[in-house]
Amino acid sequence: MDINFKLPVLSYSYDSLEPFFDTKTMEIHYTKHHQAYLNNVISILKNTEYCKKSLKYIIKNIKEINISSKKSLINNIGGHINHSFFWEILKKNTVLPDSLKISLDNSFGSINEFKKYFEYIAVNHFGSGWVWLIKKNNILQVISTNNQDSPIVDLGNFDYQGGIPLIGLDLWEHSYYLKYQNRKLEYIKSFWNVLNWNKVNNLFLIDN
Ligand code: MN3
Numbered sequence: 001m002d003i004n005f006k007l008p009v010l011s012y013s014y015d016s017l018e019p020f021f022d023t024k025t026m027e028i029h030y031t032k033h034h035q036a037y038l039n040n041v042i043s044i045l046k047n048t049e050y051c052k053k054s055l056k057y058i059i060k061n062i063k064e065i066n067i068s069s070k071k072s073l074i075n076n077i078g079g080h081i082n083h084s085f086f087w088e089i090l091k092k093n094t095v096l097p098d099s100l101k102i103s104l105d106n107s108f109g110s111i112n113e114f115k116k117y118f119e120y121i122a123v124n125h126f127g128s129g130w131v132w133l134i135k136k137n138n139i140l141q142v143i144s145t146n147n148q149d150s151p152i153v154d155l156g157n158f159d160y161q162g163g164i165p166l167i168g169l170d171l172w173e174h175s176y177y178l179k180y181q182n183r184k185l186e187y188i189k190s191f192w193n194v195l196n197w198n199k200v201n202n203l204f205l206i207d208n
Contacts, residue, residue, distance in 0.1 A: 040076035044073045062074065082148055096197040100197070
C-alpha cells in the first residue's frame, strides 16, 4: 500500500493562538478531528485502484472516481483539505495589506462592513459547515458550505466551486465548544485576531 498521507506540519505551537483559539481546542482539533478525516480517506482508498495515487490526483479527479463509498470519500477528503487550508491561514498580529484592503473596501463598502457580513453569514449558517471568502472570476464573495463541502474539491455542483478560497473558518462545534460553548458569535469575532492577513493577501494575488 502506497498511501502515506500525513497531516500537514503546523508552523506554530498549539498555544500560539491564545487567548483567542485555546491550546486544548487546537490540539484536539488537529490531532483528533483532522487526523480522523485523514484516516478515513486512507481506509476508504486502501483496497481500491486509487490507493497508489497522490492526494492531489484524487482531488483533481474526484468527479471521475468510481468507488462504492464515494460520498464518504468526498466528506472526508473535504475534511482533510478544509482543515489543511485552515491551519495555514492562522497567525496572530498580522496587518491587512493594502492590495486586499482596497479590494475588500470596493466589494463590501469597508473592512468593517466586510467583517460584519462575514460574521452574519457565519453565525446564521445552520448546523456544521464552513464560512469562506472566495475569489472567483476576480469577484470576492462570502459563502458558507455544509458539513465538509469545500470550494477546493470541485464537484461542479455548486457555483462557488472553482473559486480560490482566501479565508475559511470552521463552524463545526468542535472548533469552538471547549472555549466558547454556545457563544458562536464570540468565536467568529475572535477569528479576526488570529487570521493571517499576509497569507490571505498572497492567495488574493493569485490569478484565477
Ligand atoms: Mn474542524
